[in-house]
Amino acid sequence: MQTLAQHLSSQGIQAPLAQLLTTLADTSKAISHAVRHGALAGVLGATEQENVQGETQKKLDVITNDMLKEALTADSTVRGLASEEEDHIVEVGQSGDFLVCFDPLDGSSNIDINSLVGTIFSVLPAPQGELSEQSFLQPGRQQVAAGYVLYGPSTMLALTTGQGVQLFTLNPETNEYLLTNEAMSISKDTAEFAINMSNQRFWEAPMQTYIADLLLGKIGPREKSFNMRWIAAMVGDVHRVLSRGGLFTYPTDNKNPEKPYKLRLMYEANPMSFLVEQAGGKASTGYETIMDIQPSEIHQRVAVILGSANEVDACLEYHGQDY
Ligand code: AHG
Ligand code: MN
Ligand code: MN
Ligand code: MN
Numbered sequence: 001m002q003t004l005a006q007h008l009s010s011q012g013i014q015a016p017l018a019q020l021l022t023t024l025a026d027t028s029k030a031i032s033h034a035v036r037h038g039a040l041a042g043v044l045g046a047t048e049q050e051n052v053q054g055e056t057q058k059k060l061d062v063i064t065n066d067m068l069k070e071a072l073t074a075d076s077t078v079r080g081l082a083s084e085e086e087d088h089i090v091e092v093g094q095s096g097d098f099l100v101c102f103d104p105l106d107g108s109s110n111i112d113i114n115s116l117v118g119t120i121f122s123v124l125p126a127p128q129g130e131l132s133e134q135s136f137l138q139p140g141r142q143q144v145a146a147g148y149v150l151y152g153p154s155t156m157l158a159l160t161t162g163q164g165v166q167l168f169t170l171n172p173e174t175n176e177y178l179l180t181n182e183a184m185s186i187s188k189d190t191a192e193f194a195i196n197m198s199n200q201r202f203w204e205a206p207m208q209t210y211i212a213d214l215l216l217g218k219i220g221p222r223e224k225s226f227n228m229r230w231i232a233a234m235v236g237d238v239h240r241v242l243s244r245g246g247l248f249t250y251p252t253d254n255k256n257p258e259k260p261y262k263l264r265l266m267y268e269a270n271p272m273s274f275l276v277e278q279a280g281g282k283a284s285t286g287y288e289t290i291m292d293i294q295p296s297e298i299h300q301r302v303a304v305i306l307g308s309a310n311e312v313d314a315c316l317e318y319h320g321q322d323y
Contacts, residue, residue, distance in 0.1 A: 025084035064104035078124035107233020118235025140270030140291035186281035187245035190308040202253035262303035
């Protein structure tokens with residue numbers, strides 16, 4: 001089995017990007033270690049702080065953010081970073097080639113129940129000149145790499161540099177990532193969907209009708225039975241979609257009219273959309289392809305519908321679009 005380093009070199013990845021991806025992978029090993037020690041290391045539970053999203057930060061949100069920030073700050077290829085847990089962008093170096101956007105701990109409400117959590121990252125080219133928030137506001141299409149790490153029964157790294165999606169498994173004996181799937185591929189069709197059903201009454205009409213039709217099963221217009229899963233960690237749900245197909249959505253809702261979307265574009269939706277497209281799937285808001293959105297701010301939120309191509313298309317038909 002190839003190591004991550006062997007894989008990056010076999011794909012012809014240039015030294016600066018290989019260095020950055022190695023930094024991210026190495027930091028995820030340390031995060032995996034911290035997550036695994038759980039209560040033994042006193043890392044569970046919440047802090048008294050809120051992040052810019054208005055969420056109470058878990059201790060591990062802060063710890064994992066600090067670990068990534070420290071490692072990326074020490075990496076000469078990094079010009080700047082943006083994180084779910086940082087109010088503002090952070091300038092790192094004067095000459096790095098890359099900007100990194102990340103969600104240090106995804107699914108942090110799962111941490112206290114010992115369930116799936118992950119890390120999500122997106123790598124963008126650093127534009128010339130002075131660094132500002134504006135430098136980060138590039139459509140997802142510009143990403144040079146993206147990935148996630150899933151801290152599950154085994155720790156796995158899913159990575160794309162635009163040459164398909166590769167999956168690595170962390171060998172606990174050697175602490176090395178080994179290539180265990182060289183081309184993840186999402187089946188075109190599926191009979192599985194993922195949505196937080198408790199928000200049903202708050203969705204827009206197209207999503208109400210689409211899900212209602214799935215629930216009708218064989219007697220409905222879709223004429224087949226659908227199964228449902230919800231992990232409450234996007235990393236876990238997207239990993240399932242990449243592994244066996246499916247449709248994952250966190251749609252628009254009017255629970256809080258000031259916050260109609262939950263997931264964040266720059267460090268959740270864009271990197272996951274890059275992975276999903278590279279594995280043959282689709283990712284849309286219902287009205288727009290996610291990776292074509294021109295971002296307006298680093299913590300911007302979007303509706304997300306992603307996964308098996310034919311099922312995303314079926315959902316988009318309800319939204320009056322077919323693309
Ligand atoms: P985070 O823990 O990084 O703030 O992200 C949580 C997100 C995402 O991972 C997940 O799909 C979604 O929130 C779960 O939302 P619900 O709690 O509404 O199910
Ligand atoms: Mn959060
Ligand atoms: Mn998240
Ligand atoms: Mn998070």
